[in-house]
Amino acid sequence: MKKLDALVVGAGFAGLYMLHKLRQDGFTAQVVEAGSGVGGTWFWNRYPGARCDIPSVQYSYSFDSELEQEWTWKERYSAQPEILEYLDHVADRYALRDGILFETRVTAAQWNEESRRWTVATDTGTTFDVQHLILATGALSDPKLPDLPGLENFTGPILHTAKWDASVDLTGKRVCHFGIGSSGIQTVAAIANQVGELTVFSRTPSFAVPCSNPLLSAEDSAAAKAGYPAMREIMRHSALSFATLPKSGSAKECDPAEREQRLEGAWTESTFSLLMEFDDLLFDDESNALATDFARRRLARTIADPEKARKLIPQGYPLGSRRLCTEIGFYDAMNGEHVALVDVREEPVVQITADSVDTAQGSYPADAIIFATGFDACVGAIKAINITGRGGQQIANEWADGPRAYLGLAVAGFPNMFTITGPGSPSVLSNVVVSIEQHVEWIARCLSDMRAQGQSVIEADPCAEQAWMQHAHEVAHMTVFPRANSWYQGRTADGREVFMPYVGGVGAYRAKCDAVRDAGYEGFLLG
């Protein structure tokens, strides 16, 4: 059994930086990664059209200015291959690969009361005896397949966007595609001209704004590199961790003609400009309704076929309460004559046969099926590990009624276990790389402080955890977020919703974590 200070699960943005930081700080550490390479999200999500929706100069590490200066992004929003290339470069640049055990899945972790250490098991039989267990398992890493009757009878390839098999050639094929969230919108746009026939099955349509994605010129890159220090500082302390801040002013108090003009400008500016055009859009129902109405009218102008428009224009939830998507050619693709749209709420799937998807109203021939049906978000990858904490309590049981965690960093009853971008932290409601860096640095500092003070165990105090969850709940309900059925929500056994990411803002959250540390890890029990 390998003995280490820390075991890190996952080699995405979070796991790579965590390993580097632990090594820098003199800890023995190892990463275990289920995939055969580094990159996490960007290793697995190889579907056509996959790209980030936060400018790459922002969606990248800030911890080393030399790395910033030597890496030149090619486009404003990079596609998956370029982001993966970047993370491969990071792994090589900091010589991280020898600390990563690939193609190995952590299956179980058991807290040992006597040794005050974790015993960690993997699917290859390798085991570890570690003081700290750090879950860098990703909030969007556990793909979900819908439970459709007869799926096992389908004879063609079945693809999930997050487990894409690039060897499948879709050229000229009849493809049935499920889901039009961020991944589905990108996939549909990228394959529409390649396939023979495309039937898109949607359930909850998304708001998607056009993505303007110019190549970055030498001047653009030079300006970005010169501006990194100031830009990163803004991002670390702003609410959404973007380089631009929401514009002040209320939508409902704005002159209607001016409001329309501003929203029109924001529509094409950049991914999240629409939500940041007024600073009350995510908090004030009336202001949000005005922007939601604008977005619906804007989409009606974009989608030519009125029947498709009826199915594609979101109804029944506020703009921004589900992840705002971006599109490059999605609505154009949907306007195509060889592209059909089925709303499964009106026309549920009754069965899948060897070569078709059948609904109550018709049969749609299929040579291949694509699922862009999302993830068991925020908790899936953690609950999939059989983690047994103090007194035999298991994380999957403890979180059956929705996740609980102190600051989204630690869970009461699970000593010396940290989650990076865990539930209760800003995570998926931020530029995730900014949130990852903040968590990695906080955890590394915590471990160093413990070592300096001769402490071997840290655990979230259940009272502090409860207070944080209550605070997170209250803040979420001051916004429009909980008013949509979205993957941001966990659900308790009795059907209550638990809003999982922390909505209070990245800057405020960082300040809280720093204050907790400066007060001697307030809300944690140390021993």
Ligand code: FAD
């Ligand atoms: P991940 O990248 O998910 O890595 C987790 C790793 O842990 C995976 O490789 C997984 O295999 C491994 N793992 C999990 N469980 C185990 C186990 N039991 N044993 C071994 N290994 C395990 N965020 C943004 O801020 N901006 C964007 O534009 C953006 N675009 C995205 C696009 C897509 C298609 C998706 C799916 C997500 C996107 N995200 C975006 C969110 C993205 O997940 C994060 O930005 C970030 O990449 C997460 O990094 P991570 O290291 O925390 O987790």
Ligand code: NAP
């Ligand atoms: P998602 O947002 O959860 O979208 C999945 C979609 O599939 C939903 O609309 C869902 O509808 C639908 N669906 C599920 N089961 C279905 C069924 N049986 N029939 C028809 N439709 C079904 O997942 P995702 O698109 O993979 O994106 C997840 C997150 O990853 C994003 O929100 C974003 O944070 C990130 N991401 C970002 C980018 C980017 O542009 N940077 C790209 C991809 C992903 P319901 O909502 O009704 O369940």
